[in-house]
Each structure stands twice: as structure tokens, then as C-alpha cells.
Amino acid sequence: MQFLCKEYQDGNPRVRSLVTETRIHLVPSLNPDGYELAREAGSELGNWALGHWTEEGYDLFENFPDLASALWAAEERRLVPHKFPNHHIPIPEHYLAEDATVSPGTRHGGRAVTGRWRLTRLHLPWQVAVETRAVMAWMDKNPFVLGANLQGGEKLVSYPFDTSRPVSEMPAAARRPPDDYEDDNPELQETPDHAIFRWLAISYASAHLTMTETFRGGCHTQDMTNAMGIVQGAKWHPRAGSMNDFSYLHTNCLELSIYLGCDKFPHESELQQEWENNKESLLTFMEQVHRGIKGLVTDQQGEPIANATIVVGGINHNIKTASGGDYWRILNPGEYRVSARAEGYNPSVKTCSVFYDIGATQCNFVLSRSNWKRIREIMAMNGNRPIRRIVPGRPMTPRERMRLRMRL
Helix, strand or coil: CHHHHHHHHCCCHHHHHHHHHCCCCCCCCCCHHHHHHHHHHHHHHCCCCCCCCCCCCCCHHHCCCCHHHHHHHHHHCCCCCCCCCCCCCCCCHHHHCCCCEECCCCCCCCCCCCCCCCCCCCCCCEECCHHHHHHHHHHHHCCCCEEEEEECCEEEEEECCCCCCCHHHCCHHHCCCCCCCCCCCCCCCCCCCHHHHHHHHHHHHCCCCCCCCCCCCCCCCCCCCCCCCEEEHHHHCCCCCCHHHHHHHHCCCEEEEEEEECCCCCCHHHHHHHHHHHHHHHHHHHHHHHCEEEEEEEECCCCECCCCEEEECCCCCCEECCCCCEEEEECCCEEEEEEEECCCECCEEEEEEECCCCCCEECCEEECECCHHHHHHHHHHCCCCCCCCCCCCCCCCHHHHHHHHHHC
């Protein structure tokens, strides 16, 4: 934050462009009470677990509702997307209750960054933390597009899905032979935006001064990134209910986890070098929010249409417009068939091109009113039964006259 303010005041054109064209939200700490515990112990006396949980014992990162399992269960029943959405999946009502508890299932309550230890909570459910509720409300209030949570204890970038999918629930189309950067892992379920997530992760790791120097192995164990500094969460450390999975399936935001360095609580004398290691990566990552397409969805009178659905051909994950009818969709370079749809309107389709240079392509949509809303009302009045067509010259039956009067 200090860097952005100082460079902006000093006239740095790159920072000025970033600040003036981007709404940047910074949260110093999602777990302030945990940070206080770690700060009191300091870097010499602390350990990986100190400060990981809140004062009440919650691991906030995986305290979110598990929407991925709900989506996959709906896919098994072939309910997606007609009866179950592939985006903006609602939060289960029982999760929002004041006394709600999160059933752990097979998830793990805590983890050791060293990879040699794992604390498990496999039997008892735990409650939804107040911090988790606050973050979910914050996500619903703001139309975030790109996000990152900064952590320590490793040096890599992790992207969704964090949840591993049982083989029995994985459709045949999703199973594929391993390629040159992923091991054969039958439980590894990619997101529809897998290529985009990899682009975002590489944009950070490649600009980091040491993140891709994995020839010595990882911070505490073997290198899980194949010398790239990036890894899918489910391959590295599978867990259900992560903030990244929730953000992807409940909002428009693409969220990644960035592990800044091996030391979770570096000494004050090391902070300047840690900043230099990550400075260019942070700037490059934030600039990626301006890659893809953006635009406005309006009706024929120019009024914005909120909650319109933006569909990108070939990517089975949609987004919605904000309250002002505007939208942003991060995409890799290429040509896309994009459509905008909204209740009560006819859909509109156009081709939008995304280029390698930073700067989102403007792709606006104007939707015309449809008659489907009135047709559905008439069908409902008729008990959702087929409406008999009135043939000129043929007398109407008493029942047909009665139905016609009721509709009029």
C-alpha cells in the first residue's frame, strides 16, 4: 500500500495506470488474532502452526461451504446447467444459520507446511467463523474479478480446484491422460477455467525472483510444481471448502493462493529482500485483471441489466453482470463466441477477440424484450397444459369459452 501511494505521487506511469483504472481492495490480515499470537512469539520462537488458526480454533481458509462437491453431485444426476447452475452456486441455507456447523467429512482441519505433519479433524463438525461470514458478505457486496490470498511457509502459487473429486463422480470427458506438467492423478478435477488459472499463476511465479528456482526442491519437501512454481491445489494439498473454490463457484472472482516464501514469519532484517522478491510479481498479477473482455449489458432504451448471464463458448462456467449492467471476464488471448442472456430478454451473441497486450476488449450487448414472460403467465393460468389453438370458423366449446374468459 505504501509503495502504491508513494509511486503514484512520484508519477510512476505504471502505478498511476494501475491505480486509476483498477479498484484495489487490500485486507492486511484475515486472521488478526492469529497474527498477534505469531507476532508475540517472533520469528525465532514461532513455528508453522502458531497463528495458523483463529483464537477460536478455526482454519479460515477451509471454513467455507463446499460448493464443488455439490456441483459434482448435480453433474452426476445430469442437473447442470438446466436445474443446477455452473456458476454463482447459492450458499446452502443451513450454512447461513446462526448455529451452523461445517461437517468435516474427509477434509483436514489443519496442515503443516512442511508436508511432514498433518492435524486431522475427521469426526467432529465445527462452526462457521465470524471472519468467514464477514468475507462471504464482502464477496457478495463487491463484484471482484481477480483475487489472491497471501500465505507463507512455501514458495509457489496454488490455484483451484482445491477439492479432489472421487473417480466415481468424475465424468468420462473430464478424465484425460497426464501431460508434461501433471502427474497421473485420477482425483484431479480441473476447473473449466484451468488454462486461465495457469496463466494467472505463471504470471506471478515467472516474475518472482526465486519462485521458479526449484532445483533445490521445495521449501520442506520435494518440488511439487515441476520447476514451474505453480500447482493445482488438489494435486498438492487437497481440502474441501477452501476460499478459492468458494470464490470461483459463488462469485465472478478468480482467486489464487500465493505462498510468498519458506519462512512463515521472517525476521525484520529479511523483510526488504522478501519485498524485492515479490514486488514485480504483485504488480504483474494485478495487471492481469485487465486481460480478457469487459462491457455493458443494456436494454434497447439504454438501461443497464443487472444479473445478466455472460456465456463464453467452450468454457462451461458463466459470470453475471453487476448492478450497473457491467461485467469483466478474464480470458486468455484468442477469439471467443460470447453471448449475453437475461430473464425476459432475447439473447445476443457476438464474437470477441482477446489480444496479448494488456487491455480488456470492449464487448457490449443490447438485449431486446421477449414475449416469453407473458407466454409463461398464460401457460400458468392454463395449468401449464398445452393451449388449444382456436381455428377460425370452428365453434368453441363451452370449456374453451370459459378458459378464454379466465385468460382475458
